[in-house]
Amino acid sequence: MTAFLWNFQPFDTLFIRDGTPFNAGEGGMWGIKSLFPPPITTCQGAIRTALAYGRGWTPGHNELWPEELGGPNDLGVLELRGPFMRREGDLLYEAPLLVLGNRSGQDITFHRLYPLVKKRITCDLNPKQGIVLPGLKEKAPGAQPLTGFWFTKKGIEDVLAGGIPSSQDVFQSNELWDKEGRVGIALNRKKRTAQDSQLYSTFHVRMQRGVSFCVRVEGVPDDWHRQAPPHITFGGEGRVASIKPEPDGGEYLPRMPELETDGGKVRFTVILITPAFFAEQTQEVIRQGPIAWIPGKCISACMGKAVQLGGWDMARGKPRSLQAFLPAGTTWFFEAEEKYGEQIKALHGACLGENTEMGYGQVIIGRLEGVK
Known part of the structure; x- marks a missing residue:
């Protein structure tokens, strides 16, 4: 059985809510944030549903659900990896925390952390021997972790080889997606009217042109992937994303360097x-x-x-x-x-x-x- 990369491309925006209740922060318009990239729990639901549709299952007919796809608390025979962001087809990975960035105007200089084994810190974690903290070889005032940054495959391979990425191999989240605020109101479906005092605010995610995300799916026969529908409901508020499975050539991981x-x-x-x-x-x-x-x-x-x-x-x-x-x-x-x-x-x-x-x-x- 071949592993496939399932590429998801939203038709519009996506909303994958975090754990904040809708009544948190009442009295203000804080809004519910959307998790992005979507957690694998959301992805697996869409993937298993699409695979089940392809095998003839429809909602309300649990007897048609393929046993290979597991149940509420297990994936059955499936094995997933990801999700991973993609830009123009290239895979992206979240910036490793051993790389720091120092911004000067529009330019960012990258620095790499190393274990400072000769500068042990005595603390309660290891009072006798002390602990080793990571540090910089050179002074870099203002250097900070690259939160919200993404490295290309080449960029992450440079890091694995002991170096730092070049600027063209680094992207910020706002180059990949934007956040959009939305206001909604709860509906009374029986009366087909709006409910009083039930306004809510959410933040959706709109991906930039050429940006998608993918999940590596393995464990079912190849024809199951091809029989999946071309689109599926993804996340909350009935949002829809297209699905494009493609065989994984084994290149979704960056190359491992030779260890010395x-x-x-x-x-x-x-x-x-x-x-x-x-x-x-x-x-x-x-x-x-x-x-x-x-x-x-x-x-x-x-x-x-x-x-x-x-x-x-x-x-x-x-x-x-x-x-x-x-x-x-x-x-x-x-x-x-x-x-x-x-x-x-x-x-x-x-x-x-x-x-x-x-x-x-x-x-x-x-x-x-x-x-x-």
Whole structure:
């Protein structure tokens, strides 16, 4: 069975609500934000629905639902990766947190963080040995994490090879999509009238021309992908997106560079390209790194704020509970024995943590040089 990249192109705007209740912030016009890129929970719902339509299922006929597509709490035989942004067909990845940017007018200078192993910080996390924080080799006043930035495949490959991206391989979110405020009112469907005191405000997402997003889908026969309808309802408020599945040539991941060894040791970076869920092990991963999945010792890390993700429970008709995920772009710096080289290479494109069939916790492996 071939893996396919499902490309989604909205017909108009999209609305994928976050966990904020509609009555939060009453007395003002805060509005409900839209999550973007859409979480995989939203994507999998659209994908499974489209696949089911292609196999003859229609709403209200649960007996026709293909068992291969699972149920409310599982994906069946499906295995997903993504979603990933695309611009003019090129894949984009969220900026890794080990790259900082320093803006001067319209220009941005990029800097790379390294573990400062000779400048250990004593704190309660490791009172005896201290901890190693990432830092810059050169002074860069005002350098900040590249929140809302996206790297092309070439740009991320430059980072994996131990460098920094060139400016033409970096895009900001506002170059990929815009936010549009909307005001609506609740309707009484029986009376076909508006309900009193039920105004609400939302923020939709409108993608720029030539921009789309895709999900890698694997696990079902090839003809299932081709039998899916050309468009599907996606997200909230009845918005629609076109679907274009295409065979994945195995090039959706950036190339992994050759890792160098020094004194029988190999140093490497582990970068999340999708959010990761570690459940009860989250605290341990934050303190020590994902050592249950990766051989060696975690030297240091660049970690962002946890993101809260939930989704919509179609079976129960209500939102799913929010859970804390480590964000895409999170980077760990590792050191391992040379004998683990093949095991480390096998981690490139693998998923760490829980619910990996959904694509959570996918990582790419890069070179770590210049540690001082």
